[in-house]
Amino acid sequence: MIKNIFFSNIIVLASFLFLAELKGNNNLTDKCQSTSHAEGTRFIRDFPVQHTASSGSSPRVARYNIILHRGTTYRIYACNDESKPGEVIISLYRDDQFIATSYDVDSDRHFPYIEYEVNASGQFALELMFKGGKEGRAVGILSTVE
């Protein structure tokens, strides 16, 4: 009985923490949608990501599958939670073949958004990670350019 109450409470606690995290993510999405990156676009989906600092050499990566359609221009942008040190990098792949990334290693430069004019429909993947494997929280947004 005590064990059941204990586990029930743990589940409720987990829900509470999840809802708190979700609220934070929504604030970040709202903030991102109010930036100039979102101008002239229609919101399709957001991709929240939160990582603790990676201890190894390869940073953690969040991956999402998406289907993009021919004849559509998509805009992909991201916003960081500035209270965390991590800066998000978004990369786009088509069937594991690299297409583009928001971060240019040579110039050490982050681009606020990627615009992609799709001419061949297919399955793509969005990967989100934090530069240098630092702790971070961010949201990536996929929208269509109207």
Next chain:
Amino acid sequence: MKENKTYKLLFFASFLLCIFLLNNCGPDKREDTSKLLKEQKTDKDIDISKDKVGQMISSVPNPVEMSSLLQKSDIIYSHELLNPEDNIDNYKTNFKKALNLGVYGTNLVYMNIYDRTVGTLPYLRNVRRLADDLRIGKFFDYETLNKLSESSRNVDSVLYITNRGFDDMTRYLIEQNRSDIAVLIAYGTWIESLYLATHVKTLPPNKDLIHQRIGEQKLVLHNMLLLLNNYRSSDNEKCKHNELFEDLLKLKDEFDKVSIEYIYQDPIMKNFKNHIVVVDKSTSKVNINQETIDNIAKQVKYIRNKIIK
């Protein structure tokens, strides 16, 4: 000593439970927590990880894309295609509620894209009711959407809040090990989008564009089958998932007649001051004939009618 520690922990957890209930449950949204907890499943019931379900479910298209395409292609709005609002009283099980939450959500998006914002109230109510019944109503911002529905100038805000609400519901359900419900919502959403696309009146030259998009759903069908396959079981309740899976297999028979040709070329990338533009140099062509379109439409109608009845 150990028992004392357990009681302290229990007291702390109960305290958090009280805070949680006070903060999140208004009088109209009170949830039967014990019932809610009964619905939790153990990880043993789930074969693929939460992360994997989250990854795959994001490939199920958002209804905004299909409805936008229909509207931009000058396809006439067809209110008679929507799931009648009164049908909601037929949905008694969580299985039916989840599927029709996807259906009504798609109807809501379709109406908004066609500037029928003012007439969306019954559909908004239905989405709220089904979401509440599934205990995910807190993610659907009914009050704001209700206010915004007073003017058709707020379409993009309405779509943003609606989409985000559905994304939040999905994430929450997956997190709570209720991804079977999340998959059913996605299934209902996708079938309804496909139903609208295959049943609206299309005329040349946009007819071909719509047919191409219907053919491209072959990619989604593959992912949908993988997702549903995860919930097939000999268990009585889950048997309903089996039926959905079998229906999709019949739809797959039709989509197998669709071929998509690809010519891959490296994209061209242009760096601007604030952004990168990627121009896709690859091309894709969907080969689909009228007979296949008609057969897909027929099978989609069959599945959709089973969902909404």
